[in-house]
Amino acid sequence: MSASHQGLHFNPHVAALPPYNAGTNVAIARAASGMQDIARLASNENPEGCSPKVMQALASSAFEPWRYADPACGALRAALAARLGVDAAQIVVGNGSEEMIAAVSRAMLVPGNQVLTVVPSFGLHEIEPLALGATVVKLPMTARFGFDLDALERAMAAVPRMVFLSSPWNPVGPALSHADLQRVLRAVQPGSLLVLDEAYFEYADPGSVDGLEMLKTSGLPFVVLRTFSKAYGLAGLRVGYAVCSDAEIARVMGSAKTPFNVNAAAQLAAVAALEDDAWMRASVARLRTERARVAQAIKVMGLRVADSQTNFLFFECRSDSAEQAAALLRQGIIVKAWREAGYERFMRATIGSTQDNDRLLAALAALNPAPRA
Ligand SMILES: Cc1ncc(COP(=O)(O)O)c(C=O)c1O
Numbered sequence: 110m111s112a113s114h115q116g117l118h119f120n121p122h123v124a125a126l127p128p129y130n131a132g133t134n135v136a137i138a139r140a141a142s143g144m145q146d147i148a149r150l151a152s153n154e155n156p157e158g159c160s161p162k163v164m165q166a167l168a169s170s171a172f173e174p175w176r177y178a179d180p181a182c183g184a185l186r187a188a189l190a191a192r193l194g195v196d197a198a199q200i201v202v203g204n205g206s207e208e209m210i211a212a213v214s215r216a217m218l219v220p221g222n223q224v225l226t227v228v229p230s231f232g233l234h235e236i237e238p239l240a241l242g243a244t245v246v247k248l249p250m251t252a253r254f255g256f257d258l259d260a261l262e263r264a265m266a267a268v269p270r271m272v273f274l275s276s277p278w279n280p281v282g283p284a285l286s287h288a289d290l291q292r293v294l295r296a297v298q299p300g301s302l303l304v305l306d307e308a309y310f311e312y313a314d315p316g317s318v319d320g321l322e323m324l325k326t327s328g329l330p331f332v333v334l335r336t337f338s339k340a341y342g343l344a345g346l347r348v349g350y351a352v353c354s355d356a357e358i359a360r361v362m363g364s365a366k367t368p369f370n371v372n373a374a375a376q377l378a379a380v381a382a383l384e385d386d387a388w389m390r391a392s393v394a395r396l397r398t399e400r401a402r403v404a405q406a407i408k409v410m411g412l413r414v415a416d417s418q419t420n421f422l423f424f425e426c427r428s429d430s431a432e433q434a435a436a437l438l439r440q441g442i443i444v445k446a447w448r449e450a451g452y453e454r455f456m457r458a459t460i461g462s463t464q465d466n467d468r469l470l471a472a473l474a475a476l477n478p479a480p481r482a
Contacts, residue, residue: 111124112124112125120240122220122239122240122241122242123240125239126236126239126240127232127235127236127239129232129233129236130232130445130448132151132152132443132445133151133438133443135147135149135443137438138438138441138442138443139441141438141439142438142439142440142441144440144441146441147441147442147443148441148442148443148461148465148468148469149443149459149461149465150442150443150444150458150459150460150461150465150466150469151443151444151445151457151458151459152344152459153279153309153339153419153420153421153459154338154339154342154344154459155339155340155341155342155344155392155396155420156459156460156461156462156465157342157392157395157396157462158342159341159342159343159378159382159388160341160342160381160382160385160388160389161385161388162381162382162384162385162388163342163343163378163381163382163385165381166377166378166380166381167374167377167378171377172373172374172377173373174373174374176373177369177373178369178371178372178373178375178376179376180368180369180370182202182371182376183197184376184380185202185348185350185371185376185379185380185383186200186202186350188380188383188384189202189350189352189383192383193321193352194325195325195352196356198356198359198360199352199353199354199355199356199358199359200350200351200352200353200359201350201351201353201359201362201363201366202348202349202350202370202371202376202379203348203349203350203351203366203370203371204347204348204366204370204371204372204375205336205338205347205348205349206306206308206334206335206336206338206349206350206351207233207349208347208349208366208370209332209334209349209350209351209362209366210233210234210237210273210304210306210334211233211237211240211365211366212351212362212363212365212366213271213302213304213332213351213362213365214237214238214240214241214243214271215237215241215365216358216361216362216364216365217270217271217302218238218241218242218243218270218271219241219242219243220241220242220243221242221243221244222238222241222242222243222244222269222270222271223243223244223245223246223267223269223270224238224243224244224245224246224269224270224271224272224273225245225246225248225261225264225265225269225271225272225273226245226246226247226248226272226273226274227247227248227249227250227256227257227261227274227278228247228248228249228250228449228451228452229250229280229281229423229447229449229452229455230247230273230275230279230280230449231275231279231280231306231308234273234275234306235247238271238273243270246264246269248260248261248264249451250281254281254282254283254413254415254416254423255283256274256278256283256285256289258289258292258293261293261296262292262296265293265296265297265298265301266296266298268298268299268300268301269301270300270301270302271301271302271303271304272293272297272301272302272303272304273304273306274293274303274304274305274306275305275306275307275308275309276290276305276306276307276318276320277307277309277310277312277313277417277418277419278419279306279308279309279419279421280421280423280445280447280455280457281415281423282415282416282417282418282419282421282422282423283415283416283417283418284313284317284318284418285318285320286318287318287323290318290320290323291323294323294324294327294329297329302330302331302332302358303324303329303330303331303332304331304332304333304334305320305321305324305331305332305333305334306333306334307320307321307333307334307335308334308335308336308338308339308349309339309340309418309419309420310335311339311340311341311389311390311393312339312340312393312396312397312400312418312419312420313418313419314397314418317418320333321333321335321352324354325354329354330354330355330358331353331354332351332352332353332354332358332362333351333352334349334350334351335349335350335352336348336349336350337349337375337378337379337382339420340389340392340393340420341379341382341383341389342382342389342392343375343378343379343382346372346374346375346378346379347371347372347375348371348375348376348378348379396420396460399460399463399466400417400420400422400460402466403422403458403460403466403469403470404417404422406470407422407424407470407473410473410474410477410479411477411479412424412425412426412427412473412477413425420459420460421457421458421459421460422457422458422460423447423455423456423457424455424456424458425454425455425456426454426455426456426473426476426477427454427476427477427478427480428454428476428477429446429453429454430446430447430453430454430455430456431446431448431453433446433456433473433476433477434446434456436472436476437469437472437473437476440468440472441468442465442468442469442472444456444457444458444459444469445457445458
């Protein structure tokens with residue numbers, strides 16, 4: 110990877126970035142399979158769509174595409190602040206929560222800083238710090254699909270500038286338990302900022318940890334990330350947010366984003382989605398039942414599947430998962446073969462509609478025959 114091109118000099122940190130694995134798009138899948146009906150199980154979208162109230166809001170006279178949207182996202186921040194029991198000044202809204210990963214990285218990091226995260230991980234937890242010239246230490250998951258808390262504690266003692274953890278964990282699936290998160294909080298050193306990415310928060314089983322609630326009473330500096338892309342079904346509109354422990358962290362993160370970052374449709378839709386939480390909760394309940402069914406069916410094939418508190422499953426195939434994903438693509442099924450070193454047999458599949466999940470299960474069973482005794 111060269112940092113210069115035709116006499117120009119790129120930012121070397123950016124020029125050397127690993128690509129973000131955004132997955133295969135539907136046009137490629139149609140060309141590869143010759144099918145129109147594609148099972149899109151790679152991006153953790155909501156197969157049920159979004160609340161009808163969102164569509165009504167977008168069809169109403171409140172939607173004025175010719176006007177600049179509110180750069181402060183005032184209505185949405187007020188609604189979120191009331192819901193979450195924080196001050197609106199602690200919230201920064203982003204063009205997807207991915208923008209908030211970039212913003213917190215820009216707010217905190219200079220070249221040479223160290224960031225701690227886990228592997229496998231959500232790509233941007235590594236890419237955004239690398240773009241700023243930070244170094245990223247990645248701690249592998251345990252053999253049983255868990256967070257390696259002993260290793261985390263040891264690594265946190267070295268005072269990384271930031272610690273990125275997603276819980277529930279993309280791409281693996283489990284969430285930190287109450288006791289585990291307590292251990293992590295105790296290990297945070299002065300000078301380290303914990304960024305807890307709760308993109309899949311709504312999918313966790315009832316009674317699971319609410320990381321934001323625990324952090325609010327911890328006395329620690331923190332940033333919690335959440336999104337409307339997953340359970341609320343607004344992935345295409347791009348809206349997520351950061352809740353910060355105090356207004357100063359939010360102010361600096363706000364300076365690290367573009368001013369009109371969240372478009373008018375996204376702001377309206379997110380407010381409408383929040384007002385119709387019942388739709389989201391019913392959709393999540395159905396998803397959880399389907400998740401249990403699909404996980405059980407994969408286990409019956411004899412494959413190892415991680416516990417999932419999300420809308421996807423992470424499992425170990427009997428052969429290279431990239432080859433299996435290519436075979437699935439030829440059958441009109443898009444999944445994500447994991448590419449990080451050491452995880453080449455792992456695959457992540459979103460829980461989709463029952464019909465799409467059945468397609469995936471049938472194809473996986475054929476690709477992963479039980480070894481002869
Ligand atoms: C852990 C995690 N964080 C953040 C995001 C970004 O989501 P969005 O930018 O759509 O809010 C994702 C998307 O898949 C994710 O899995």
